[in-house]
Amino acid sequence: xxxxxxxxxxxxxxxxxxxxxxxxxxxxxxxxxxxxxxxxxxxxxxxxxxxxxxxxxxxxxxxxxxxxxxxxxxxxxxxxxxxxxxxxxxxxxxxxxxxxxxxxxxxxxxxxxxxxxxxxxxxxxxxxxxxxxxxxxxxxxxxxxxxxxxxxxxxxxxxxxxxxxxxxxxxxxxx
Amino acid sequence: xxxxxxxxxxxxxxxxxxxxxxxxxxxxxxxxxxxxxxxxxxxxxxxxxxxxxxxxxxxxxxxxxxxxxxxxxxxxxxxxxxxxxxxxxxxxxxxxxxxxxxxxxxxxxxxxxxxxxxxxxxxxxxxxxxxxxxxxxxxxxxxxxxxxxxxx
Amino acid sequence: xxxxxxxxxxxxxxxxxxxxxxxxxxxxxxxxxxxxxxxxxxxxxxxxxxxxxxxxxxxxxxxxxxxxxxxxxxxxxxxxxxxxxxxxxxxxxxxxxxxxxxxxxxxxxxxxxxxxxxxxxxxxxxxxxxxxxxxxxxxxxxxxxxxxxxxxxxxxxxxxxxxxxxxxxxxxxxxxxxxxxxxxxxxxxxxxxxxxxxxxxxxxxxxxxxxxxxxxxxxxxxxxxxxxxxxxxxxxxxxxxxxxxxxxxxxxxxxxxxxxxxxxxxxxxxxxxxxxxxxxxxxxxxxxxxxxxxxxxxxxxxxxxxxxxxxxxxxxxxxxxxxxxxxxxxxxxxxxxxxxxxxxxxxxxxxxxxxxxxxxxxxxxxxxxxxxxxxxxxxxxxxxxxxxxxxxxxxxxxxxxxxxxxxxxxxxxxxxxxxxxxxxxxxxxxxxxxxxxxxxxxxxxxxxxxxxxxxxxxxxxxxxxxxxxxxxxxxxxxxxxxxxxxxxxxxxxxxxxxxxxxxxxxxxxxxxxxxxxxxxxxxxxxxxxxxxxxxxxxxxxxxxxxxxxxxxxxxxxxxxxxxxxxxxxxxxxxxxxxxxxxxxxxxxxxxxxxxxxxxxxxxxxxxxxxxxxxxxxxxxxxxxxxxxxxxxxxxxxxxxxxxxxxxxxxxxxxxxxxxxxxx
Numbered sequence: 007x008x009x010x011x012x013x014x015x016x017x018x019x020x021x022x023x024x025x026x027x028x029x030x031x032x033x034x035x036x037x038x039x040x041x042x043x044x045x046x047x048x049x050x051x052x053x054x055x056x057x058x059x060x061x062x063x064x065x066x067x068x069x070x071x072x073x074x075x076x077x078x079x080x081x082x083x084x085x086x087x088x089x090x091x092x093x094x095x096x097x098x099x100x101x102x103x104x105x106x107x108x109x110x111x112x113x114x115x116x117x118x119x120x121x122x123x124x125x126x127x128x129x130x131x132x133x134x135x136x137x138x139x140x141x142x143x144x145x146x147x148x149x150x151x152x153x154x155x156x157x158x159x160x161x162x163x164x165x166x167x168x169x170x171x172x173x174x175x176x177x178x179x180x181x
Numbered sequence: 182x183x184x185x186x187x188x189x190x191x192x193x194x195x196x197x198x199x200x201x202x203x204x205x206x207x208x209x210x211x212x213x214x215x216x217x218x219x220x221x222x223x224x225x226x227x228x229x230x231x232x233x234x235x236x237x238x239x240x241x242x243x244x245x246x247x248x249x250x251x252x253x254x255x256x257x258x259x260x261x262x263x264x265x266x267x268x269x270x271x272x273x274x275x276x277x278x279x280x281x282x283x284x285x286x287x288x289x290x291x292x293x294x295x296x297x298x299x300x301x302x303x304x305x306x307x308x309x310x311x312x313x314x315x316x317x318x319x320x321x322x323x324x325x326x327x328x329x330x331x332x333x
Numbered sequence: 334x335x336x337x338x339x340x341x342x343x344x345x346x347x348x349x350x351x352x353x354x355x356x357x358x359x360x361x362x363x364x365x366x367x368x369x370x371x372x373x374x375x376x377x378x379x380x381x382x383x384x385x386x387x388x389x390x391x392x393x394x395x396x397x398x399x400x401x402x403x404x405x406x407x408x409x410x411x412x413x414x415x416x417x418x419x420x421x422x423x424x425x426x427x428x429x430x431x432x433x434x435x436x437x438x439x440x441x442x443x444x445x446x447x448x449x450x451x452x453x454x455x456x457x458x459x460x461x462x463x464x465x466x467x468x469x470x471x472x473x474x475x476x477x478x479x480x481x482x483x484x485x486x487x488x489x490x491x492x493x494x495x496x497x498x499x500x501x502x503x504x505x506x507x508x509x510x511x512x513x514x515x516x517x518x519x520x521x522x523x524x525x526x527x528x529x530x531x532x533x534x535x536x537x538x539x540x541x542x543x544x545x546x547x548x549x550x551x552x553x554x555x556x557x558x559x560x561x562x563x564x565x566x567x568x569x570x571x572x573x574x575x576x577x578x579x580x581x582x583x584x585x586x587x588x589x590x591x592x593x594x595x596x597x598x599x600x601x602x603x604x605x606x607x608x609x610x611x612x613x614x615x616x617x618x619x620x621x622x623x624x625x626x627x628x629x630x631x632x633x634x635x636x637x638x639x640x641x642x643x644x645x646x647x648x649x650x651x652x653x654x655x656x657x658x659x660x661x662x663x664x665x666x667x668x669x670x671x672x673x674x675x676x677x678x679x680x681x682x683x684x685x686x687x688x689x690x691x692x693x694x695x696x697x698x699x700x701x702x703x704x705x706x707x708x709x710x711x712x713x714x715x716x717x718x719x720x721x722x723x724x725x726x727x728x729x730x731x732x733x734x735x736x737x738x739x740x741x742x743x744x745x746x747x748x749x750x751x752x753x754x755x756x757x758x759x760x761x762x763x764x765x766x767x768x769x770x771x772x773x774x775x776x777x778x779x780x781x782x783x784x785x786x787x788x789x790x791x792x793x794x795x796x797x798x799x800x801x802x803x804x805x806x807x808x809x810x811x812x813x814x815x816x817x818x819x820x821x822x823x824x825x826x827x828x829x830x831x832x833x834x835x836x837x838x839x840x841x842x843x844x845x846x847x848x849x850x851x852x853x854x855x856x857x858x859x860x861x862x863x864x865x866x867x868x869x870x871x872x873x874x875x876x877x878x879x880x881x882x883x884x885x886x887x888x889x890x891x892x893x894x895x896x897x898x899x900x901x902x903x904x905x906x907x908x909x910x911x912x913x914x915x916x917x918x919x920x921x922x923x924x925x926x927x928x929x930x931x932x933x934x935x936x937x938x939x940x941x942x943x944x945x946x947x948x949x950x951x952x953x954x955x956x957x958x959x960x961x962x963x964x965x966x967x968x969x970x971x972x973x974x975x976x977x978x979x980x981x982x983x984x985x986x987x988x989x990x991x992x993x994x995x996x
Contacts, residue, residue, distance in 0.1 A: 010666050013610060014659035017617075021652050023703070026710040027630035028644045033226060036715060038267040105236070131240050138265040140223035140237055200859040200870070203852040203932075203941055210852070221717045227575060227634035229719075232568045272719025274704075279713045283704045287697030287726045294689035302682065305674045 037138050037157040044071070044148050045136040052103055052111055052125035059100070059126040061152060068178045070099040070171075071146045072122070072162075073134060075106040076114035078142045084161030085118055091167070092121030097175045101125035104134050104142050147171060149178045209249050216245060216258060219272050229272065336401050339389025340480040346382035346433075347470040349375050353463030357456035358528065369452050372459035373444045379466065380437040387434045390421055390479055400486030403427060403479045409492035409909050411880035419503040420493045425627055425643070426479035428506065432623070433469045435507070435514045436462065443518060443543075450539060457525035458518070465517055468650045476643055492880065492909035501561030505554060509581060512551025513619040516584060518543040519591065520616035523609045524658055527665040532605040537598035540612070542968045544595060548588045549964035555581050556957030567915035567930045569850070569945045571953060574723040577635035579702045580622030586695035587615040590688045597681050601673050601746060604685065606666045611688070613662060617655040618695075624651055630706055676748040683741040690734035697726045735789045735838070738831055739796030743803065757803070761795035778846060786842025793835035797828050823970035830963025837956025843949035850946075852932075856939040863946040866927060867891050868900075873931070873940060881905045883916070886931050886940060890920065902931045926950045 039045075048060045061071075072088065074081040091099050101122035103111045108127065115125075128134055137146065138157075147156040156174055158166055204210035214231055220241075222233035230238055230245075241262070248258045262270050274280045353375035360368025390403075394417045399405040407423045422428040440462050447455045473479065522540040526532045558581065563571040572578065594608040624647045625631055629639030675681040701718045709715055739761070740754060769788035773779040804824065810816040853861050855870040862868070871887040883905040890898050900918035907914065917930040925948045932941030 010663040013613075014656065014663050017655055017659055020703070021648065021656070023707055023710050024624070024628075024630060024648055024651075027706045028628060028641050028648065030630070030706070030709050032630065032632045032705065032709070034715075035223060035267060035269045038264060131237070132244075135240060135244060135265060138267075140266065198856070198859045200853040200855040200861040200942075203854050219719075219721050221719065225634075226632050227573075228568075232570070268714060268716045270717070272717050273721035273725075274716045274718050279708055280704075280716065283700060283718065283722070284726075286700050287693060287730060290696045291689070291693040291730060294693055295686075298685055298689050299677065302675070302677055306676075 034159055035138075035140060036159075037154070039138055039154045040157060042154060044146065044152050044154050045133070047126070047128075047133045047136065049102075049126040049128060049133060052101075052108065052115075052127050059124050061148070064098075064100070064148070065152055066150050068097055068150060068175055069148055070097055070175075071102060071137075071148060072099055073102045073104045073128075073137070073139050073142050073144045075104045075142050076110040077106065080161045081143045082118070084143055084163070085121075087162050087164060087167055088121040089119050091162075096172060097179075098123060099145075102133065103127050104139065105129065105131045145171075147174055147178070150181065204246075206250075209246060212249050213242065213246050216249075216255060217242060220262065221270050221272050223266060223270065335389045335392050335396075336398065336480040336482070339386040339393075340478070342382045342386040342389065343470060343474055343480075346379050346386065346437075347467065347474060349379045349382060350463045350466040350470055353379060354460055354467050355463075356460075357463075358460035361453040361456045361460070361529070364453075366452065369456035372456045372463075375463065376437075376440040376444050376459045379463070380441040383430075383434050383437045386480075387421075387430060390427065390430060391418060393480075394418055394421055397490070398486075399488070399490050400483055401479075402481045402483040405483050405487040405490045407490070407493050409490040409880060411909070412490075412493055412498070413879050415503060416493055416498050419497070422506045423493050423497050423502070426473065426477045426481075429469060429473050429477055430479050431506065432510055432514060433466060433473065435510045436466050436469065436517060438511075439515055439518055440466070443521075453529060454522075454525050454536075454539075457528050458521040461521040461524045462517055465521075465654065468654065472643075472646055472650065476640075476646055489909075492907065495881070495905070495907040495910065495912045495914045496565060498880075498907075499561065499565055501557060501565060505557040505561055508550055508557055509554030512547050512549075512554045512588075513581070513584060513622065515543070515547025515550055516588060516612075516616040516619050518547065519612045520658070523612035524661065527609060527658075527661050530665060530668065532609065532669045534599055534602040534605075537595045537605070537608060541592075541595045541599060542973045544588065544591055544612075545964050545968045548585070548592055549961040551581070551585050551588060552957050552961045552964070555585060556954045556961075559957075560954045563950075564917055564919055567917050568943075569917075569928055569930075569947065571950070573634075574698075574701070574720045575635060576631040576633045576702050577622075577626050579698050580618075580625050583695050583698050583702075584615050584618040584622065586691050586698070587611060587618050590691040590695075591615050593684050593691075594688050597684050601675065601681055603673055603675060603681055606669050607685075607688070609666065609669075610662060611692075613655070613658045614692075617651075617658075618699075620647075620651050620654060624648060625702075631702070673747070675746070678744070678751055678754075679749045680741060680744040680746045683737055683744050687734055687737055687741065690730055690737070694727055694730040694734070697730060698723065701726065732785070732789065735834065736792065738834070739792050742800045742827065742831075743796070758796065758799065761792065761799050765792040765795050773846070776847070780846060783842060783846040786838055786846075790835040790838040790842065793831055793838075797832055797835075801828060821970055823967045823972075826963045826965070826967025826970070828963070829966055830960045833956045833959030833961075833963055835956070836952050836959055840949050840952030840954075840956055844947050844953070848945060848947045848950075851944045853942055853944070854935055854939050855942050856937065861942075861944065863927075863944055865892050866897075866946065868927075868929065868944055870940070870942065872938075873934075876903070878905065880909065881907045881914075884931070884934070886918075886929075886942075888918070888929050890927060898927075900927070900929050902929045904931045904934075921951060923951065924949060 044061050046061060048058050051057045051059050070091070088099060091097065099121055101124070103125055105128065111125070111127075126133070131139070137144075141160075143161055145158040145162050146154050147158075149155050155178060156170065158171065162171065202210070204213075217231035218229045220230035222228045222230050222235055222238045224235035224237050225233050228238075230241055245258055245262075248261065253261075259271065263275075268275060274283060276284055353372060356368045357372035357375075360366070360371070392398075393401045393404050394408055395414065397404070397408065397410055397417070399408075403424070403426050407420045407427070408417050412420070420427070422431040440459060443455075443458060443462070447458070450458075519540055522536060522543070526536045555578075558578070559571045562573070563569065591608065591611040591614075594604060594611050597603050598605050598608045624644070626633070626635065627639060628644030628647060629641065630644065701722050704718050705716055740758065743754060743757060765788055768791050769784045772787055773783045801820075804820060805813070805816045808816045808819055810819060849863050851861055851863055855861065857870060857872040860867050860869045867890070869889045869891070871889055873884050873886040876883050876885045883903040885901050885903045888900040888902070889896055890900060898920045900920060902918035903916040905914045905916055906912070915930050917928055919929075920927040925946060928945035928947060930943050932943060934940055
């Protein structure tokens with residue numbers, strides 16, 4: 007009788023979903039901004055405080071925006087990878103110092119190295135909110151038209167760099 | 182002088198001051214509360230925006246408060262947050278194509294269950310006919326019952 | 334040495350469990366009495382072995398043996414003894430051992446109280462429980478060993494999560510597990526019945542007390558979890574529809590439906606197949622809950638440390654146990670005969686309508702809990718499903734069930750008439766509606782939800798009184814006391830349990846309708862008022878606990894000028910894990926709770942403080958305990974006492990009544 011098989015069938019479907027669920031990360035929040043224009047901002051720079059940093063200045067090139075802070079341990083983890091990007095010259099990577107103290111940020115960069123041509127200062131995290139930042143580090147790939155194409159949640163790993171970010175950057179630069 | 186003394190006496194323990202509310206405007210705070218209990222803290226992820234002590238939660242509460250003060254509607258404030266963080270930030274899932282099953286499902290389940298119950302009862306009523314006890318069987322039952330009494 | 338003994342005991346227990354799982358079931362299938370008789374001693378031996386293992390782990394905690402990895406991860410030399418022992422179930426591995434231990438306790442209980450069961454049935458029941466235990470023991474011995482060594486031993490432990498260092502921690506998980514795991518007995522009964530191919534009403538009669546006891550424990554366990562969250566987490570909430578809370582609530586809903594369905598199957602032999610399915614469902618939901626909490630597929634404040642490998646094991650176990658039982662169900666259930674028929678409007682009909690509503694409610698909780706996972710797996714985005722959803726969907730489903738609760742006990746078996754029921758209930762209905770509409774106005778705040786809640790609660794109590802009164806008038810006997818005493822315990826159990834729900838509903842309704850909250854900054858000497866109560870902040874000073882330091886505030890509470898209590902909320906810092914915990918101070922009362930929690934220290938010695946006035950909130954947990962008392966009354970009924978205790982005079986009287994009925 008088919009109706010007696012119904013509970014088993016429903017259960018099988020649920021188990022299928024649960025099995026797939028084991029491969030997912032429920033805590034990760036994908037960004038709704040991918041495919042949308044990068045929110046505009048105009049913030050003072052970290053090193054030259056009287057100068058301003060704005061995404062409009064970077065129109066026409068592909069670039070990375072990396073949210074980081076001196077108090078963030080994940081930022082320390084990804085730092086060598088960021089230095090690698092900066093040294094290779096594949097794509098410029100700009101920094102956003104998120105809810106940090108200026109002198110601590112400067113000390114941190116002096117100590118570990120500075121991969122960023124410019125670092126913006128987001129003192130209260132308002133720009134972070136506009137970008138949907140919910141933790142640091144987070145990195146955005148932005149194309150020539152100023153549209154966000156990809157968001158890396160958490161540290162940029164070698165794997166993410168090689169498999170996702172660099173191929174995407176290459177593709178966007180060819181456009 | 183006597184007036185002063187009288188006033189002090191009448192006003193009770195005048196040295197106990199009334200504590201000030203944490204927020205500046207109770208109307209704004211109330212509205213913030215109503216909104217924030219339906220929003221999810223993105224850091225702790227298991228508390229509402231109203232209850233969480235995470236730094237991001239405080240920042241977002243500050244933003245929402247500013248929007249309330251600017252007289253933005255509830256819908257606009259929710260739109261602001263959803264456009265940045267996605268539907269994840271809402272504890273009340275919005276009704277869209279992908280959530281129709283979610284919102285309608287339980288009532289469909291109820292309807293299906295009710296129909297199944299009624300159908301099953303009707304079907305059963307047709308299948309099971311009440312067996313009538315014959316006179317012979319009745320006498321046999323009486324005999325068995327009285328035997329049972331004698332035995333115990 | 335001791336941990337190794339514990340480890341070895343678990344290995345032995347696994348061997349015994351395998352024997353217990355396989356031989357008796359095979360023996361019952363082929364009618365081999367020798368194989369069947371293996372079940373009882375195997376179950377008892379397994380209990381002793383797991384008890385030994387549990388004792389060894391307890392010893393490791395008590396003696397602060399930090400060479401055991403689990404002890405080092407969840408304990409600390411500064412942790413007081415009772416919390417060191419509660420830490421046994423403070424994390425994943427130990428809580429699995431607790432699960433298994435409680436399973437063996439139930440197994441042991443079954444060996445004690447199953448003399449009246451046919452040998453084949455008992456063998457199958459113990460066999461099924463043995464197979465479940467195989468799964469858990471295997472899980473522990475492969476990927477979750479509580480006795481794993483840490484070489485070299487840690488100098489000190491990482492301490493128990495401060496959130497868990499609380500009396501609630503000591504009792505909530507054991508109660509909860511007694512409930513969860515207790516449904517394995519009903520499950521085993523159902524599987525045994527399917528295997529044996531005989532699903533007569535006797536099976537339901539045997540199953541009922543076991544199911545009710547498990548249900549009582551689960552009710553208490555959930556209530557304690559809720560109460561603990563209320564005072565421990567510091568923000569005054571008592572239910573959050575968190576995945577782990579839902580994981581315990583779903584078996585409860587299924588269990589409640591099962592208890593009612595068993596009543597129909599027991600009394601009237603009807604719907605046997607449905608009851609069997611419910612029994613399978615209830616335990617399946619327990620196992621599903623175990624999976625959800627430990628696999629990491631859902632975020633929860635409550636989840637144990639997660640590991641995909643563990644998740645995979647439990648999922649496989651789930652698939653085998655539940656899949657196997659549902660396959661057995663699909664195979665055997667169609668062969669089961671139908672029970673007696675009954676009308677749609679009858680006690681059976683109403684009990685089954687209750688079932689439909691409870692299962693729909695349970696389904697809605699399951700849907701809401703798993704939906705984010707469904708969407709994410711289908712790559713359709715990430716959403717959150719929280720209290721606004723559950724409140725909107727659950728309440729409309731449960732309200733009709735509560736309404737029917739009043740009518741069911743009054744309806745006759747087999748066939749009842751709607752006009753007749755309406756006639757008997759019209760007074761109760763009228764009183765309920767009028768009071769529900771007017772009381773909120775009297776109390777100062779009228780909302781539809783407030784009236785609805787009060788309507789349901791008053792309706793339950795009114796109909797209970799009507800039911801009792803009708804029952805009393807049908808008994809012959811001189812005095813009221815005599816007649817009251819002759820009402821069977823199971824009847825009292827039902828009335829009390831139902832009234833427990835009424836008390837619970839009053840609590841929820843009043844708190845939601847009338848609670849007030851204040852967020853203020855308080856300087857020393859300042860006061861604030863909520864309702865009739867005035868709170869004065871008398872300053873904060875530092876105190877030192879066994880494994881924490883705290884800032885303790887002093888609040889004098891007075892009413893109408895008279896001081897009624899002093900509250901000491903604390904802001905604690907546990908140095909080992911460097912965690913800050915808010916210990917709220919609560920003045921508990923029958924009619925209200927006063928709740929104070931410290932926020933942050935502000936400049937100039939002031940503190941941000943949150944204060945609550947929560948009327949009737951303790952009725953929420955009080956109602957749950959009353960429900961459980963009802964359950965206990967029901968199983969203390971005369972008919973469940975062992976046969977040799979029952980008076981032999983009972984038999985002729987029962988026969989006489991039967992005679993009169995059939996004449």
